[in-house]
Amino acid sequence: SSGINAEYGVKSGMQRFAAKHGFVVINPDTSPRESNHPGEHDEYDFGSAAGFYLNATQEPWSQNYHMYDYIVNEFREVVGANFNVDRERQALSGHSMGGHGALVIGMRNPTLFKCLVAISPISNPCLGKWGIKAFTNYLGPDQDTWKEWDATELAKGYTGPTIDILVDQGAEDRFLKDDLMTENFIKAAEGNTALNVDYRLREGYDHFYPYICTFI
DSSP states (O other), X not given: OOSOTHHHHHHSOTHHHHHHHTOOOOOOOSSOOSOOOTTTTSOTTSBTTBOTTSBOOSTTGGGTOBHHHIIIIIIHXXXXXXXXXXXXXXXXXXXXXXXXXXXXXXXXSTTTOSEEEEESOOOOTTTSHHHHHHHHHHHOSOGGGGGGGOHHHHHHHXXXXXXXXXXXXXXXXXXXXXXIOHHHHHXXXXXXXXXXXXXXXXXXXXXXXXXXXXXX
16 A cells, blocks of 8 residues: 555554464565655655555666565565565565555566455556556656556566466545556456456445455
């Protein structure tokens, strides 16, 4: 989710399920911290609130906004070295911007995770308002370079091993049409037999934590 990494742990209510089923749940941050680039902390959908789990190529973000490398390499190694976890049974999940990260990282690294869970994910950022804003600043004006960080575009061309993916989406989500575009990913995935997607559309629910707590 965009914001801070503590938000999911505080608001989701996932602890009781993790304890019951023996899961270790570890939350990475949404972005690097304490770099203080100009404008970094000004908006909820960009900068420190939303690093988009990519490797930025544009200054000043390219100095340290490498959240993709952090998750795939450093974060996983730190978790494996310090916690009693089964490295062969790891899943990747996220909400909103984090859902985008789960889908993109999972499809680009299909052997690292047993499954992916994306809750209300930003699914086609090349076309959505949040994504265009982030990609323009992090990746520059060449939209061809954006596609490797877009779940819908990756789904269209994915040829790797089968991936099990759960996508959960509130039907009344105010951001669904212009920002998330979840249906675009679902349609792309339906045309790819290597993507085993379980899509659950929740009537009457929106984007926020009451919805997440209900279905976690």
